[in-house]
């Protein structure tokens with residue numbers, strides 16, 4: 204996600220106002236920043252890579268201006284550099300954008316055919332040229348914006364300036380958040396409330412398709428039929444930090460609640476429901492006969508999940524290795540091997556070193572990365588970006604889930620090119636993929652996590668159990684709890700318990716068990732009965748309807764295709780960890796000793 208602001212006022216301190224508002228939105232993204240302001244009857248644009256501080260160094264904040272737009276970026280298309288930074292200008296139109304234009308590629312082709320040239324790799328520049336193209340066609344900004352809403356697909360909050368109307372700030376909202384605020388001597392647009400709190404706590408929420416026209420002495424709201432409308436105003440009560448969390452108590456909870464949109468954004472970016480979209484948007488995998496997945500921490504756990512999916516569904520052998528081991532060990536690979544590096548930050552030292560080792564040995568590499576333009580993204584032969592946006596909480600949730608989603612698409616493509624999935628199964632899977640956001644929303648709503656957490660948060664030992672893919676899920680559940688609650692919990696392969704660790708089970712020891720693989724369910728159930736016989740308190744997360752009494756608590760999850768089952772299975776595991784840590788009063792977003800990106804060995 205990015206942060207956009209716009210300001211028009213009676214006084215001439217627009218530059219200072221915009222920069223001040225942008226700084227309050229830096230938590231939304233900070234890999235580059237820029238501003239466009241009106242001065243001397245001209246739109247001036249200054250933009251820099253890096254944080255807003257870099258922009259301020261090259262900006263004279265005292266220049267007189269009463270109108271402008273600003274942007275702080277979390278790159279989704281195009282590396283974080285000055286060329287890709289916003290604002291973008293095409294013809295007479297200058298814009299800042301938060302969101303993703305899903306059809307930017309076909310629009311770019313149409314615009315090039317109509318004489319447009321592009322300097323950046325961004326979808327935003329395409330949106331800007333689209334508006335300019337329509338403005339030239341209709342010679343009317345409102346009409347151009349109305350038509351733009353019909354043509355641009357995806358999510359976008361836009362702040363817009365037009366060379367022909369240098370007293371006017373335009374704004375458009377479709378899916379991405381955008382607010383409008385009015386203060387006696389100025390009017391604002393912004394991605395989020397923090398941007399305006401230094402000036403006012405009253406703001407208007409826009410609906411999808413709203414177009415707003417702001418001048419220093421007027422403000423007009425229009426719907427997509429260009430009918431004049433009114434919008435209710437809201438008063439924000441709360442502190443700045445709370446607003447950045449959208450009212451959630453922690454960034455981690457906010458980011459879990461973003462998973463429905465993040466999963467939709469990540470999947471829809473590569474898969475429109477057709478096999479052709481996977482063939483086009485995911486690199487050719489035909490030549491690979493074995494796959495190595497290399498990562499650290501939670502990213503490593505996504506590799507373990509992908510291993511089961513790819514091996515069982517696409518029938519291709521997968522080796523998953525912790526990067527700090529892989530980089531030093533003797534590795535057997537050849538020209539038919541693909542090394543996949545999974546990394547949210549794209550800067551994890553051990554994962555980057557493993558990438559460089561594979562490349563030195565002439566092995567093909569693929570990055571699965573969140574941070575656009577990061578080292579791993581730049582150095583891998585190919586990179587597929589998850590669309591998780593900026594993840595603030597150190598313990599990853601939405602990025603982990605988005606990595607699962609992208610790896611599921613990779614497994615699906617491998618299954619298709621190896622003829623391992625029937626048309627009927629593919630169509631059933633496609634329907635379930637469309638329902639994933641709703642399924643996740645329903646799981647998030649459950650009160651069960653808090654009830655269960657209340658019963659076990661004081662325990663010193665908690666065990667996670669599962670077999671095969673459920674073991675991989677248990678490992679991530681266990682890491683999440685360790686990271687944020689400091690409880691020494693461990694994930695075990697369910698069948699391994701009786702080879703020693705069952706000695707640790709005593710009365711009321713919590714066992715969090717995951718059963719989603721029906722082929723292995725009976726075995727895990729007998730393991731759980733062994734723990735129950737020794738007094739364990741079994742909490743079962745399952746997609747099967749259970750009638751037995753081998754568990755004390757049950758959290759039911761949807762029973763869906765194995766390729767996408769992990770994306771819903773992880774939600775209870777993340778929220779159980781969150782509720783336990785909250786009861787323990789831990790610093791959930793910034794756990795002790797941890798860093799969001801481990802850029803050292």
Ligand code: AGP
Pocket residue numbers: 499500501502503545546547548549550551554597598599600686797798799800801
């Ligand atoms: C995730 O909750 C952890 N903070 C950590 O294990 C993380 O997954 C690991 O450091 C890898 O980070 P990366 O995805 O940025 O490479």
